Amino acid sequence: MATHHHHDDRGPELTDAARAALEQAGEQWTPMRASVFEALAGFEKPASAYDIAEAVSKAVGRRVAANSVYRILDLFVGANLARRVESANAYVANTHPNCLHDCIFLVCDRCGDARHVDADKVTSMVRAVAAEAGFVAQRPIVEVRGLCPECAASAA
Template identity: 60%
Template sequence: MSGHTHTELSGDSLVSEAERVLTNSGEQWTGLRGDTFRALAAYDKPASAYDIADDVGKLRGKRVAANSVYRILDLFVRTNLANRIESANAYLANTHPGCRHDCIFLICDDCGKAIHVDDHRVTDALREAGGRNGFADVRPVVELRGLCQDCAE
């Protein structure tokens, strides 16, 4: 995956591209899925399914069950519309929907901010280690926790 480039999307263009990617994968872009993606994309740090369910409920004027949002978020992760931050049990919108690539996340233990970086030296080494141990189609997802520059000052 070296040499991989992509354009970071935001706002309406991000939502439109997410809808296109989801429907091209054979899934429907329903009102609830659209509202869930919009709510997720509004966050600048990882959001829990409960936070997103609350936001969608406020938007729709009625309670939305967190388990419904979890199912939608799992679909978004499978179709590369979102990334799951395992250590925080939270999600981030993929700003380049449908793009499957290696993920290295730097997560601030204080403010919760998450930054996605690409470092093919690290992820290529992890993919090679997986291959040496009999794993195929390895997709590294790395989470580093610490303090962001703002919180460290």
């Protein structure tokens, strides 16, 4: 589906790429933003702001409010460091923050996993339909609910 392939960063490489992308966007990489990003990147599945606040609170040894985490996550989404899984009200770290694509999320109803696939062809069609209606689509969001390969195999 994607027109090119990505090297998905992990661990310190991902944090370095995220820091560079945020600073390139004119924002500061503060200790709290670093803590939120590291917590987000540590989740295997989409995480809510409350999940992330709890993880950051444990890491820094003091309570961190979910409202503060929401503000940082909004910044991260705007800077392409994270993506929001709308139907789950949760977030995932973008493993290639230097590359901007529209994507679709494949969300598993059984295990909660959400995988993203770059899908510029699909979202360009969504943008075209919106344009025909006189609407300017800023950020098309496409999510497909169902079963991931692992859950589908175990259900068979």
